[in-house]
Amino acid sequence: MPMVFVMNSTDKIEKVTANPVNYGLDIASKNERILVCLGDYSDIVEVRSWMEGPIKVIIFGLKRGGSNTGIIINPEEDLEVYATLINESGEYLLPLIKVIDKRRIIDLRGKVNIEDVSYVKIYAFPVSIEFNETNIPSDDYLLKTVKIYNGTVWCRLDSKRIPIKAKISQIENQWLLVYAKPCKGGYVWFKIGESIGKSISFILSCEENG
Structure with missing residues (x-):
């Protein structure tokens, strides 16, 4: 399966996307170097592109075979990139x-030190509240589920795609x-208006874990 990476100025490759529990497009900003690693689907059948308003859409037609190919994309415009995968199932x-423009992105990077927790969930709420075992967050507010890799989490949100909840008039x-667990230190809140266009760091660690 294809994987997408962002390459920073020191050429260190950091994983961003292609987690099957994440729905929709994962996000990069203009002028970031993007590495699309094609894996088992390295036979490029075709490449199609067209404009939809200000957004350029690119589709790579892929099928199994070929060597482990990587494609570097250096975007200077709004893009949506897809792969059409062809295999024995269709x-x-x-x-x-x-x-998208970096000024729209909320960049969340954190460490998670909680036993038996494999995923972090990202929610949008109208207010911040305290949680316990009886009032854990409702998935009605869920934006994204992100897998923890080696104790770390990195995900990005498009601030313009976050739905407005309750009677709040503005997303900001x-x-x-x-959210990882309803323990003290097992979740953290951020005001959306103070997070747009920024890289936010956090640590989740329940007190009972030290």
Whole structure:
């Protein structure tokens, strides 16, 4: 399966996307170097592109075979990149990456030190509240589920795609909840209006884990 990476200025490759529990497009910003690693689907059958308003759409037609190919993309415009995968089960479309203005992105990077927790959930709430075992967050507010890799989490949100909850008139007045467990230290809140266009760091660690 294709994987997408962002390459920073020191050429260190950091994983961003292609987690099957994440729905929709994962996000990069303009002028970031993007590496699309094609894996088992390295036979490129065709490449199609067209404009939809200000957004350029690119589709790589892929099938199994070939060597382990990588494609470097240096976007200077808004992009949506997909792969059409062809195998014995048929053909299906896989969203790879969405490239948008960095000023729209909420970048969340954190460490998770909680036993038996494999995923972090990202929610949008109208207010920040305390949680316990009886009032854990409702999935009605869920934006994204992100797998923990080697104790770390990295995900990005498009601030313009976050739905407005309750009677809040502006998205900037809502709160983001990064949630792993309903223990003290097992979740953290961020005001959306103070997070747009920024890289936010956090640590989740329940007190009973030290």
